[in-house]
Amino acid sequence: MEQVLKSHHEVEEKHAGLEGAKMGMWLFLFTELLLFGGLFAAYAVFHTVYSKDFEIAHHHLDRVIGFINTLVLITSSLTMALAVWSAQTNRRGLLNLFLFLTILLGTTFLVVKLAVEWPVKFAEGLYPGGKEFNHLLQEGHKGQAIFFSLYFMLTGLHGLHVLVGVIVLLGILFLALRNTFSSEYYGPVEVSGLYWHLVDLIWIYLFPLFYLIK
Numbered sequence: 001m002e003q004v005l006k007s008h009h010e011v012e013e014k015h016a017g018l019e020g021a022k023m024g025m026w027l028f029l030f031t032e033l034l035l036f037g038g039l040f041a042a043y044a045v046f047h048t049v050y051s052k053d054f055e056i057a058h059h060h061l062d063r064v065i066g067f068i069n070t071l072v073l074i075t076s077s078l079t080m081a082l083a084v085w086s087a088q089t090n091r092r093g094l095l096n097l098f099l100f101l102t103i104l105l106g107t108t109f110l111v112v113k114l115a116v117e118w119p120v121k122f123a124e125g126l127y128p129g130g131k132e133f134n135h136l137l138q139e140g141h142k143g144q145a146i147f148f149s150l151y152f153m154l155t156g157l158h159g160l161h162v163l164v165g166v167i168v169l170l171g172i173l174f175l176a177l178r179n180t181f182s183s184e185y186y187g188p189v190e191v192s193g194l195y196w197h198l199v200d201l202i203w204i205y206l207f208p209l210f211y212l213i214k
Helices: 002-049 051-060 063-088 092-124 131-138 142-177 187-211
Strands: none
Touching (some): 002 142, 002 187, 051 142, 063 187, 092 187
């Protein structure tokens, strides 16, 4: 009887710990939404003032690459959700697999953004301080310069969040390989999943803002 009560007490402690961690993560995610919400508001204001310049500038971005990266992150949300489900149902092999796939997809997103897309803009001088960027300012196309400033600021900040997420998931995967998680203890997997879904959601807003302007 004493053993049963002790086991029940441990389960309650784990549940309380999970709820506390989830609440803490939700509060953190709220602050992140405020941060990006402010930047989205700035984008909306500048887009209203320089709508024509924004429409012209967005043609310098590759929609195909943006769409591919969107698919990559949406797929990573699916694999992350499956990783949480695997942890909750004691499917340790699947947990390891889906965590690995999520990390792989997140890394793919970063490689495409930082090693494929951004270098093109640097080569064209379309970055703050770049030759073409300064030319836009000199020619009176201030709106286009603002567009690229916002592009690098928002996609760079988002990319940093993706990088942090990948690092966190690497730690989760390390613990998963040591059989740390089970149906009775999967809190870190679920909490990291909440963060990852926010990162994906932010990109779903960024993609149409920069690549699909009309």
